[in-house]
Amino acid sequence: MLLVMADSMDGSRALDLDALAIGDRFRLFNFTRRDDHVAYLWVLRAMERLRAVHRVQVDTDDVAAALRDLAQVHDDVPQLDTGLRSRLDALADDGIVHRLEDASRAGTLERYRNRQSVYQFSELGYRAFIAVEDVLAARVRDANLSRLVFSDILDDLKALAVANRTGDQEQVYRRLSRLNQVMEDMVRRSAQFHVTLSEIVSSTETSPELFLRYKNALLVHMSDFMAELDRYLPRLDRAVRDVEETGVNTLLVRAADADDRPFLSPAERIEDWERRWQALRAWFTRRPGYESGAGELRRATRSAVSAVIALLRQLTEAQRGGVNRASELRHLAQWVYNTPDEDAAYALMSAAFDLGSARHLGGAHDDVEEISPRATWWDAPGIEIALTPFRTGRHAGPGLPQPVRVDTGQRADLRRRQIEARSAERAAARSLAKRGAHGRVLDDAETRVVMSLLTRALEARAVVAGRLKSGSGSDDTVVLRLVPDPVGSSVRTTHGVMHLPGFALEIVPRSGRAHG
Incomplete structure (x- = not known):
């Protein structure tokens, strides 16, 4: 349920896309899979630098100048004086930028005869670039649970109820917009924190120092967050119900009327704000048979605290006794290295990891053309093997010929079903x-x-x-x-x-x- 509500908060519609639309949008990330993907990344960074100063349409000279400016600050900017146009054309083929022809930029007859292309980010292409930049800029230490946000949400809900009761349309829109932004930030932070915590916990066997260094701050951070959530959750539940008493339909209509998005019709704006309000309501109020989003977050945080304490106890005991998985593997590697011959090493490793010999059987599929000759044994479908080669390793004989049996009842049933179908x-x-x-x-x-x-x-x-x-x-x-x-x-x-x-x-x- 928490995942569904998080999906509702950020307005994701990825599940509604068909395979063709998904393929087109995956094509926007083709530049990350090329051999010189770093060069393409710096080209897009140069275009983003020009876009920040409202240079929407740029040519190769503009991008080259922006790259030179970036090279003065960053040492790893590549030199792209010769292949810049081809890279921009490749980005245009992927759909991440638009390529337009602009003859007005030709200052001479020679430049006019040549193709004068200008480039600008496509909307989806810019989002793909920002997504890549967000991944590259992500840091594990930035993950946190925002416990101070609950007081802001409570103040906004109270102000929203007053604004809807007094008919202040602009204030209704401001408070709802602020609530939506705060909720999106809280959902993103909580999801990022728990994913990061799970990664740290699962990697402590190879690097326990990172966990032991921050264990006290981590436990205090999660405990403070749970205490603040327990204190504010009843108040937030009452505040949401107070807003509903002022009239949800009136609230949504006022927010939609003040919404100035030109590409949405009034009905679409009302539907969008209704979806956001229902997602916000599901976070702080319980439904019959379902836990609220805040309750799910509290339960997940409590489980995370228990996991951290259990792992801390495990690491403490391992350090006190001097035996853990790493030390066991080191001792095993030393024993294998000191064995007198290869057969003894193989026997020791087989006993340590419970390895047994496997009997390999093979055969041809009934329809040879159905299976690609390039398919691996892991991906190819299985076939039926007789018991004789499975048990003894010898091929089974053809055996005695079996008499032909006539099943009149099965024939009659098949005929009856054919008549019914016809x-x-x-x-x-x-x-x-x-x-x-x-x-x-x-x-x-x-x-x-x-x-x-x-x-x-x-x-x-x-x-x-x-x-x-x-x-x-x-x-x-x-x-x-x-x-x-x-x-x-x-x-x-x-x-x-x-x-x-x-x-x-x-x-x-x-x-x-x-x-x-």
Whole structure:
């Protein structure tokens, strides 16, 4: 539940993207996988430096000058006097920047004859660059739980209730915006802190000094945060309910009216603010059967304190006794090194790590073309192996031929199911001939009939001058025709909508001419 509410707070819509959109956006990070990715990063930093002074569209000379300015401050800026244009073009191909043609920048006839390209960040490209910069700038020591934020949230909720009660529209918008920003920051900080803490705890076996150095400050920090959360959580619950008593719908309408985002309609702004308010409410109020977001955070922090104390006890005992996993592995390595021969070393390592011999079996798949010859044994699907080679290692013989068995009951059942399926198809075809395929939602049986007839019609289509003119497909019940239609049509099914640009479907009985 905590993950769902965190996703609601930051307005993420990544789960709604299809595979094509995800692939396009992953393409924005192609520059990080190139051999000279550092050079591309400095090119984008130079463009970001120009963007900060409102130089939106820049050419290669502007980027080169910005790189020279950066080189005066940073020693690792590469020299890109020759390949700068090719790198900018590669970034444009990835979609991280836009490439435009601007002939007004040509001061001479020679420059005018050459391509005069200017570049500017795309919106998604700039976000991808900032995301990479955030990852590069992240530091473990920056992680913390903000315990002072609860008093600010309580003050904003009280002021929000007063503003909504008095009808102060601008103040409602300011307080809601501030609450949204504070909540996003708190969710981000808490998630970052617990991920960092888990990483520190899991890596203490190789570097316990880092954990032991900050153990006291870490325990005090988490204890103070939990105490502050326990003190403010009942007050925040009451404050949220006080705001709701002033009218949530009125609150959302006022916030949407004061919202000046030009690319959203009033209804979309109201929906956006409602989503934010519901996420904020879920953080501080409990629902039947669900823990609030703050309660989940308190439980996670309490578990983290217990894990830190347990790990501290484990490290203390290990230091007192002088035996831990690192010392055990060092002793084992010394024993293996001092063994008289390779067989003794292998036997010792097998006993230490409980290694046993494996019997390798192999065989061919029933459909050889289904499995790629480049697939590894780990990725390839398994096959059935007889018990004889598995138990003895010898190939099994063919054995005696088995008599052919006739299962009349199974045949009768199969025939009955075939008759039922065919009857259902005929009933669906008659329904299509009677009611048509447009203007309603087709069920699964009707959809299968339409798709089958449409496939036959496309296979028997007539193409004139490179364009499809007509086509028809039939079975023993109905006939489907592709009729040219300048408007086009669509067929609605339970699984979605199928669009037919330039055509409509005409379904008639095989012996009749009624339009479907």
